[in-house]
Amino acid sequence: MKRTPLSQAPLDAAARRAVKPVICYPVDTLPLVDMAAYAAARETMERTATLIVPPRDAMAFRVPAGFFFRIVSMDGPQVGDLNLWAADDLSERFYSGKTRALHGTHLSTGDRMWSGFPYLRPMATITHDTLDWYGFDADGGSVHDVIGTRCDPYTNRLLSGQDYHYCCHSNLTRALAAETGLPLHRAEAHVHDVLNVFMCTGFTGDTHQYFMKASPVRPGDFIECFAEIDLLGALSTCPGGDCSDEHSSDTAACYPLRVEIYRPDPETLAGWTPPEPSAYSGSHGA
Numbered sequence: 001m002k003r004t005p006l007s008q009a010p011l012d013a014a015a016r017r018a019v020k021p022v023i024c025y026p027v028d029t030l031p032l033v034d035m036a037a038y039a040a041a042r043e044t045m046e047r048t049a050t051l052i053v054p055p056r057d058a059m060a061f062r063v064p065a066g067f068f069f070r071i072v073s074m075d076g077p078q079v080g081d082l083n084l085w086a087a088d089d090l091s092e093r094f095y096s097g098k099t100r101a102l103h104g105t106h107l108s109t110g111d112r113m114w115s116g117f118p119y120l121r122p123m124a125t126i127t128h129d130t131l132d133w134y135g136f137d138a139d140g141g142s143v144h145d146v147i148g149t150r151c152d153p154y155t156n157r158l159l160s161g162q163d164y165h166y167c168c169h170s171n172l173t174r175a176l177a178a179e180t181g182l183p184l185h186r187a188e189a190h191v192h193d194v195l196n197v198f199m200c201t202g203f204t205g206d207t208h209q210y211f212m213k214a215s216p217v218r219p220g221d222f223i224e225c226f227a228e229i230d231l232l233g234a235l236s237t238c239p240g241g242d243c244s245d246e247h248s249s250d251t252a253a254c255y256p257l258r259v260e261i262y263r264p265d266p267e268t269l270a271g272w273t274p275p276e277p278s279a280y281s282g283s284h285g286a
């Protein structure tokens with residue numbers, strides 16, 4: 001956080017601040033997203049599986065490459081914390097930081113969820129978002145962020161001195177352990193920064209601190225993704241509920257979330273192939 005400065009501003013401070021910003025990663029150099037092809041595929045899709053994640057818990061699910069999955073609000077406003085791995089290799093996992101660098105602080109239709117190094121390929125493409133009308137509000141807030149991490153028992157202990165076991169980090173750890181058979185401590189090492197589904201967040205105008213406000217999600221709203229590779233996912237129903245107040249206790253009203261898996265007609269995907277991992281040689285100049 002920037003506090004009262006202790007250092008004298010240089011004489012040319014105003015000129016240095018007035019330099020024009022440059023977009024770090026212009027989107028026009030990213031591989032093209034063929035939204036028309038996804039639209040044709042989703043016209044034909046049929047639901048093959050449904051999963052209900054109970055409040056303050058998490059569940060794992062698998063999505064074959066070429067299928068779609070939806071995260072659907074039911075019963076009441078609820079935030080979800082989403083992790084993604086390559087189904088056959090937990091070392092390839094969602095990289096929220098690079099996804100943020102490429103697509104901005106909050107994701108919506110047409111954006112992709114990228115995997116970390118050395119893979120750096122789209123794991124999933126967002127194909128529908130019923131909250132895309134929200135945009136950015138007067139506080140600078142928006143939904144589906146990649147700026148938060150996930151609520152966790154360590155930060156909670158640090159800030160409150162209390163132990164709480166149903167933070168998203170712990171929920172995702174239990175779900176991954178149950179799905180893979182890994183012991184808890186080994187599963188925990190694979191849990192990573194999330195896509196904060198339905199969460200409404202931003203940075204305050206004065207101190208630029210991370211803030212949250214009540215999610216605008218309502219029952220029936222959903223975010224939908226196309227699986228670019230075979231995926232193992234885990235979704236936690238955050239103990240913060242709609243995240244209007246706090247998120248590491250049993251006080252907030254919490255609701256389940258539904259995960260739906262859809263299979264499109266494969267013929268509509270004739271022109272699509274799963275993306276290859278990064279072609280970078282990996283020599284790092286050595």
Ligand SMILES: [Zn+2]
Binds near residue numbers: 151240
């Ligand atoms: Zn959470």
